[in-house]
Amino acid sequence: xxxxxxxxxxxxxxxxxxxxxxxxxxxxxxxxxxxxxxxxxxxxxxxxxxxxxxxxxxxxxxxxxxxxxxxxxxxxxxxxxxxxxxxxxxxxxxxxxxxxxxxxxxxxxxxxxxxxxxxxxxxxxxxxxxxxxxxxxxxxxxxxxxxxxxxxxxxxxxxxxxxxxxxxxxxxxxxxxxxxxxxxxxxxxxxxxxxxxxxxxxxxxxxxxxxxxxxxxxxxxxxxxxxxxxxxxxxxxxxxxxxxxxxxxxxxxxxxxxxxxxxxxxx
Numbered sequence: 001x002x003x004x005x006x007x008x009x010x011x012x013x014x015x016x017x018x019x020x021x022x023x024x025x026x027x028x029x030x031x032x033x034x035x036x037x038x039x040x041x042x043x044x045x046x047x048x049x050x051x052x053x054x055x056x057x058x059x060x061x062x063x064x065x066x067x068x069x070x071x072x073x074x075x076x077x078x079x080x081x082x083x084x085x086x087x088x089x090x091x092x093x094x095x096x097x098x099x100x101x102x103x104x105x106x107x108x109x110x111x112x113x114x115x116x117x118x119x120x121x122x123x124x125x126x127x128x129x130x131x132x133x134x135x136x137x138x139x140x141x142x143x144x145x146x147x148x149x150x151x152x153x154x155x156x157x158x159x160x161x162x163x164x165x166x167x168x169x170x171x172x173x174x175x176x177x178x179x180x181x182x183x184x185x186x187x188x189x190x191x192x193x194x195x196x197x198x199x200x201x202x203x204x205x206x207x208x209x210x211x212x213x214x215x216x217x218x219x220x221x222x223x224x225x226x227x228x229x230x231x232x233x234x235x236x237x238x239x240x241x242x243x244x245x246x247x248x249x250x251x252x253x254x255x256x257x258x259x260x261x262x263x264x265x266x267x
Contacts, residue, residue: 005191006227008118014250016192017114017230018089022058023189031157044073049082051153057087059097066100074104074257083258090250106255112232114250115241119222119229122245126211131177134216140171141183143201172216174209182209186217193221195231211240
């Protein structure tokens, strides 16, 4: 079993939020159509104009090198006329990295709450609505018709990631009266369990499905021997995650340069 984070201080958990996200990008970088760059001072993946999003993470620049290094990475994206996304958390350096990104024309799209929970302190199992079913599945689902190249790539990629060994990805689905209506993904990396892609079809929201999906993933993470789970939450999800024992330990900022289409990973 990989190293498990056991020192659940705010500082360690804040770092784990960003490090787990970086490991998620590393796994996306194993897909055959993705180019993975593991430089000494930054990690980034490039998929062109398809899924997954071109993303940069875990920058460890100095104030003297930041401007040039951002320019070098951005130049590759400009050459191919595609968007560049950049994740900034507590581990990213220099501390004023956002100012350097803004100087290059990046925009901060959202500041998410980096949240963490102690898996030994989970609340009781949430009540389930009549007809609701939560399952761990071998195949990653698709809640939308596979009608675009990006959706097909996402479906193909997520299933490939779920098949990697040693296993790091577990997919959970929610159904209502037999109809698939929700999903989430558990990813283990950097000593913690990360929760990704919590999605419930709009018609079926506010019925506790998102809560039930995340709780099932947390239970699985605990069974695997992990002590902490982490995620990045928008304002909409913070209340749900808070009821499951998550608390904010940092901010995770998502910056973007380029076309709007790569803002979402499932279009």
